[in-house]
Amino acid sequence: MGRAVGIDLGTTNSVVAVLEGGEPRVIANAEGSRTTPSVVAFAKNGEVLVGQPAKNQAVTNVERTVRSVKRHIGTAWTQEVDGKGYTAQEISARVLLKLKRDAEAYLGEEVTDAVITVPAYFEDAQRQATTEAGRIAGLNVLRIVNEPTSAALAYGLDRGGKEQTILVFDLGGGTFDVSLLELGDGVVEVRATSGDNHLGGDDWDQRIVDWVLQRFAVDLSKDKMAMQRVREAAEKAKIELSASTTATINLPYITVDGDKNPLFLDETISRAEFERITKDLLDRCRAPFHNVIKDAGVEVGDIDHVVLVGGSTRMPAVNELVRGLIGKDPNKGVNPDEVVAAGAALQAGVLKDEVKDVLLLDVTPLSLGIETLGGVMTRLIERNTTIPTSRTEVVTTAGDNYTSIPVQVYQGERPMTADNKRLGMFELTGLAPAPRGVPRIEVRFDIDANGIVQVSAKDLDTGAEQSMTITGGSALPEDEIDRMIRDAEEHAEQDRRRREEAELRNTAESLLHNADAYPPDQIAAVRKALDDGDMDALKAAFAAMRP
Structure with a gap:
């Protein structure tokens, strides 16, 4: 099959x-x-x-x-x-x-x-x-x-499984869609949709093509090869303008003059100019948005998240438009x-019956935990734990001045999250900027008698809190659970080495962060071993270290 x-x-x-x-x-x-x-x-x-x-x-x-x-x-x-x-x-x-x-x-x-x-x-x-x-x-x-x-x-x-209202803003290469959906309990319900089948990134490219042709002294419209070169350069310039404030279109030997002398095309377009010549295209995105809000019978404030789809949404002007329409930043967590x-x-x-609702938990047949530095699975609830139950773990940040952290929830028995099943994630925002290791973030798992799991994270210093509810039964069938357990046993030694390596790397990075406390030659040895990925040399470097 x-x-x-x-x-x-x-x-x-x-x-x-x-x-x-x-x-x-x-x-x-x-x-x-x-x-x-x-x-x-x-x-x-x-x-x-x-x-x-x-x-x-x-x-x-x-x-x-x-x-x-x-x-x-x-x-x-x-x-x-x-x-x-x-x-x-x-x-x-x-x-x-x-x-x-x-x-x-x-x-x-x-x-x-x-x-x-x-x-x-x-x-x-x-x-x-x-x-x-x-x-x-x-x-x-x-x-x-x-x-x-x-x-x-x-x-x-x-x-x-948290119920939420999602607005999807989809600007692709040739089409544009806006859809408003409600998600909850594994159901995705479309409330309203609108769009324009003749609006997309190709139109933004064409505006740059037109701009270049207007500024060039020779008519290139009849030269198909030259026009293709201009089109490709226009697309590259559009992409470049998403990250830079200017882009240069340089096409040597684009054509010849009346005396058969070669001509060069060299134009620089600014992001401001690009946005000026495409403003009407951007404005065409507004009507479908307003139509969707009206048809769905919701207020803009009811929208929980905005998801951007399509490469054309990388243009800064599109991001600004969405931010202005919704009043909040689009979600950055999807490609x-x-x-x-x-x-x-x-x-x-789903149609081939290969997918069940992975966010529904019936019991706790596998351990539940979160991902911590180095991809380590930090378990909060062990498998076969009697419910209702509650567990907490205090974690901290891995870098300086974090204002938000992702909390990723996993299920499984392996020490590394890459080998376990991800159930979902949420972002804890509102952290006060502080050096690494200073913030105290309490992660809490609560499972009631109905098997409803709530995961929350709270900054103990600022009080900022975020949560996610996972409902229902186990996302994995019994044979998958048995396989994961057997797999964990068979790979115990490999897992031990990988976890040890992750811990060694974390320790090394912490030492390098406090390099001033150690002699330069010792720090150099740690840095070289870390760069080379030589765990034995890293252990030896640790053993030789003296403050």
């Missing part, structure tokens, strides 16, 4: 993910990247290139390279190559087929089923066409899922490029 995957089929880039141990894992492609450009090229020798190889040769093969086809799916659009017309479904199927093969190479087995995501604002024809693309690629499409819903599913299962595919993989697992 083949495996099922989740696929985010994007305008600019696509992503594939699979469930492993109940958790979604994004699969890297054959080129080593976790995102695959949604680009297909037909080489003159008959070879069909997909992804980064297709994008790399676009400048020299403009007419036979197809990109952003998602904007045409569900329409009568075709691309003619060598006298043959290719539909949007066929081009999309090439991208899906590459993702399928990359997943099969990673898994070592056939991939037969997939959940594929689409913009929430896609109409029926576009959804049908996406299903057809999957079938052409040899995939049984289990379900077409809206991208914001998929993102909320992945986000919600990572945040525990906007990958969260949709992760949610699709979870949905595939």
Whole structure:
């Protein structure tokens, strides 16, 4: 029986993910990247290139390279190559087929089923066409899922069972969606959605292209190779302007003048100028947001979290817009490029009966704890503990001047959290800035007779507190519990060494933090052993240390 995957089929880039141990894992492609450009090229020798190889040769093969086809799916659009017309479904199927093969190479087995995501604002024809693309690629499409819903599913299962209202702001390469959802008890309910199927990062790129062409002395519009170079440079400039205040577009030998002398294109665009020429695009994001709030019948203040999806949300102006509309910062805990595919993989697992509600605990068959420095599993409640029960642990910060810390909750018997099951996480904010080791943070686990688990963290100095409730029964079946216990026994020695190594590294970093208290040669020995990863040398360096 083949495996099922989740696929985010994007305008600019696509992503594939699979469930492993109940958790979604994004699969890297054959080129080593976790995102695959949604680009297909037909080489003159008959070879069909997909992804980064297709994008790399676009400048020299403009007419036979197809990109952003998602904007045409569900329409009568075709691309003619060598006298043959290719539909949007066929081009999309090439991208899906590459993702399928990359997943099969990673898994070592056939991939037969997939959940594929689409913009929430896609109409029926576009959804049908996406299903057809999957079938052409040899995939049984289990379900077409809206991208914001998929993102909320992945986000919600990572945040525990607490009821919450989520706004997903999804600005991709070619489409824009806003969705308002309610999460609770494993249910993801869409309250309202709105969007624009013709608004995305490609439009921001085009504004830079237009700006460059207006400033350049020669008309490049008829030169397809030159235009492709400008388009690629515009995309790079847009990305660069998310981190820098200026970006330079330098294209040597872009064309020639009337005397056949080579001309160079060299323009610098500021972030302020970029935001000026794209202001109307940004303003188009406002109406869908207001429509969603109105249709859902909620107040802006009712929104608990804002989740940004799509690479275009990295633009500072988009972040500022969201902050202005909502009155709070967007959540930074998800990868906007990958969260949709992760949610699709979870949905595939649900449909294939591979996923149970991992946040429901019936009893305490496995230990419960939190992750501390070095990836160590600090247990608060041991397996087979009688409930109701309560346990507390006081922890501190690993660095200076932390104003917030993540509290990650795990279930399992292994000493390192990487080998256990993550149940969820929350952020404790409002910490008073202080040197490492000074704050006192009390983490408390409470399990009542109904099996409802509440995890809270409180700064004993400021009183700041945050909590997460996990309800229900064990997320893992009995055979999985037995396997984890056996696994823990079989790997006891390996686990001991890894835990010892983590503790040695933590001790070394603490000593280096207080380097002034020790002779320079002793500190140098510790630093060298730590950099080399030589634990024996690190032990010897500790033994030789004298204040």
